[in-house]
Amino acid sequence: MVELTQILQNLKSRGYRLTKTRKQIIGIFLESRVPLSAQELRLELQRRNYQVDKATVYREISFLKGQKIVREVQFGEGKKRFEINLTDHHHHIVCIRCEKVDDIVLENDLRDQEKKIFELKKFKVLNHSLEFFGLCTKCQ
Amino acid sequence: MVELTQILQNLKSRGYRLTKTRKQIIGIFLESRVPLSAQELRLELQRRNYQVDKATVYREISFLKGQKIVREVQFGEGKKRFEINLTDHHHHIVCIRCEKVDDIVLENDLRDQEKKIFELKKFKVLNHSLEFFGLCTKCQ
DNA sequence: TGACAAATGCAATCAAGTTGCATTAACTAT
């Protein structure tokens, strides 16, 4: 896992500690292809025989978000999900039946739209959230 | 308020009761140009000297959502917001500093993208959520 | 190895949202 050591080196060089929790959590995010909730993350830590308090999990997520190592996404479930922030800008397609999540990369994306928003409303877009909900192949 | 009586008539014809709570809440949604959280809705009811239990507020929102009278939107605050579902399909631009919310209508929208998603992944998009975050004119 | 501060665990707390159950009130039929 080349990327893990890179991330850790980077954090260390910025003066942050490489705790067991931090290494485990970044490792899990790197391996997961789908966004994880705080709970799912904690369960995965447990599955790996590493017990961490939920406060620590939330604090670590918050830290990693601040460091731009993970990004927040949400599917309107009443909770937040997080995914590693290394991959290209993409969106999600979420099956409303089996809840499977997949990534989708849209070419050209929304840059034109964001330009129009600025022309129209003088509103400077810095970020957007876009998720698609529907039925996957199996569930149609 | 023509639309209010229309909505109420429609509900009544479908066999639902026109309770004081229901009338008040639909009225508030019709008057509010911004999506409301359950709490804000309840506070607005209180402001109008009408005290309602939070369980009732949640149940009524759930009912109105089921009736397609309101729709759910979210700005990643860890809570859900709701807005009246009469207006054309639109999205939101949310200022990350002053939190002001405005509507934006995108011509052509994401139909092309959704078509591409089906071609690419055989995933049938039924719905999407798209919000823009950035700085409004005042806050830039 | 020891000192310092970051990170952690624990427990309490908060906010959003849900549920069971007894009571109230909107509507219907008479």
Add this chain to the structure above:
DNA sequence: ATAGTTAATGCAACTTGATTGCATTTGTCA
């Protein structure tokens, strides 16, 4: 207008996601 029915409500307890203060532990570096 009245009585019966049942949807809607209030209350209280509860669940889940998330946050915080504080004492303790642990990673780092001199």
